[in-house]
Amino acid sequence: MKKYNLTAVMLLFTLALCAQTPQWESLFNGKNLKGWEKLNGTAEYKVANGEITGISKMGTPNTFLATKKMYADFILEFEFKVADGLNSGVQFRSNSLKEYMNGRVHGYQFEIDPSSRAWTGGIYDEARRGWLYPLTEYPSAQKAFKSGEWNKARIEAIGNSIRTWVNGVPCANLLDNTTDKGFIALQVHAIGNKDQEGKTISWRNIRICTSTPEAFATPQSQSAPQVNQIANTISDQEAKEGWKLLWDGKTTEGWRGAKLTTFPSKGWVIDNGILKVMKSDGGESTNGGDIVTVKKYKNFILKVDFMITPGANSGIKYFVNTEINKGAGSSIGCEFQILDDQKHPDAKLGVKGNRTLGSLYDLIPADSTKPFRPGFFNTAMVVVRGNKIEHWLNGVKIVEYERGNQMWRALVAYSKYRDWENFGDWEEGNILLQDHGDEVLYKNVKIKELP
Known part of the structure; x- marks a missing residue:
């Protein structure tokens, strides 16, 4: 009868299990803003109860709390809760370059939209091309966002494919090759009315998988209809x-x-x-x-x-x-x-x-x-x-x-x-x-x- 090294067997089992599970990295330590920096605007970000909270402010352009690290291919998950009437979003594969509009943040944005338009989970190209994937045609996606509650978001950016989900509901499915790498940033949108000042948008449980994300990508059958923005191609x-x-x-x-x-x-x-x-x-x-x-x-x-x-x-x-x-x-x-x-x-x-x-x-x-x-x-x-x-x-x-x-x-x-x-x-x-x-x-x- 063969004898097995129990330690070796357990190690192999653990390695096999890890190979089937995404290796998540927390982007927010729950205590402070280490690894993040504020760009463009002067709206305030506070940390409390394991949450990052942005507070709207009059007289400032869009404000972004950006990771100092850049990311290319990844799966990003986070939870968010937004006050009614306050537009927001999460940037990804975004940049702030002196030669582009004097450092204005630009790039892909996961939209957070509590208005009646209901485009949360759509993809907007901040300070560049505008809407790449609105949710006009997809009522199921428009109903995914829960007002006044914590919502869970997922973004899969792998190669030219960018897909989003809100509370497990497919929202956007975009092919685009404009930018392949950039930071992730939490947006506090500029406001035009005094009665919007002091409203909040909060994020928590922000985590990212950058190790072989393609191995853990959601099947295409569970995606929204595809929009191809890569010029003169048929996917x-x-x-x-x-x-x-x-x-x-x-x-x-x-x-x-x-x-x-x-x-x-x-x-x-x-x-x-x-x-x-x-x-x-x-x-x-x-x-x-x-x-x-x-x-x-x-x-x-x-x-x-x-x-x-x-x-x-x-x-x-x-x-x-x-x-x-x-x-x-x-x-x-x-x-x-x-x-x-x-x-x-x-x-x-x-x-x-x-x-x-x-x-x-x-x-x-x-x-x-x-x-x-x-x-x-x-x-x-x-x-x-x-x-x-x-x-x-x-x-x-x-x-x-x-x-x-x-x-x-x-x-x-x-x-x-x-x-x-x-x-x-x-x-x-x-x-x-x-x-x-x-x-x-x-x-x-x-x-x-x-x-």
């Missing part, structure tokens, strides 16, 4: 869902001039994964001209990232019929307006703002509270299911309408499209990017065809 998940690139980020394949059989020889430039319509005279389709997809589309979800240069005008059109209007001007179709509302005069024309950014041009105005990010790329989305159509901007629905009925025909009759027979009622059409004589940048153009 494995998107491919399974039926998404395809409408522009490959490198060539003109699949596109032609709206009034040509080939791609325009001037007026459009492909530069480092960005498709630019070049500045000319500000005229409608007078330089390179509009470009359209070779293929026509019927029911679909279209996503396009765009950046507007100051004072610029352009548009994303769908249900385009290139066989009409062979003369001057743009090809005819329904248009998601792309416009600098502040600097372009067209924003003040039309009726009740129906020529502003995101509007169904000259027909239906976009919601005035639309979440536009000037100076950055924004995501336009058009959803077409038969006669029911939606415009979205950065994850927020801003226009909804139904065509083919009496109200639709009345809108068309009162618009600049009244002379085009059956305008907007065509069953299918090309998708168009407009040349309006101003520089506008496009990327990440993708489509999912629907039944």
